[in-house]
Amino acid sequence: MTARDDLDNELGGPLPAADLLTDQERTDLLILFRDAQRQETEGLIHSVDAMIGALPRPLRAPTKKIMFGNLLD
Structure with missing residues (x-):
């Protein structure tokens, strides 16, 4: 897969604005997006555990387990 395909997949479909980005910019945006998701998940897990x-x-x-099932594993 390409960075464009991965970014479209992460964002839920192709966005016209992605056509304006270079491959490197798409890769950077994809990395930032995934890092933000990871940080959000870690923060949520910390809050739930507290x-x-x-x-x-x-x-x-x-x-x-009742409240969140396997979402936070």
Whole structure:
């Protein structure tokens, strides 16, 4: 796959503005986008763990599983 295809896939389809970018710019944007997603996921996991941490220990894992399933694994 090319950076263009990967970027279109990440953004949910082709965007006309992507035609104005060079291959290097598309690659850079793709890297930034994936890094932002990773940081967002890490922040969400940290927040959920802090919230669940207020519960008694036996209820933490089942509560997290019920509320979020496998989304945060």
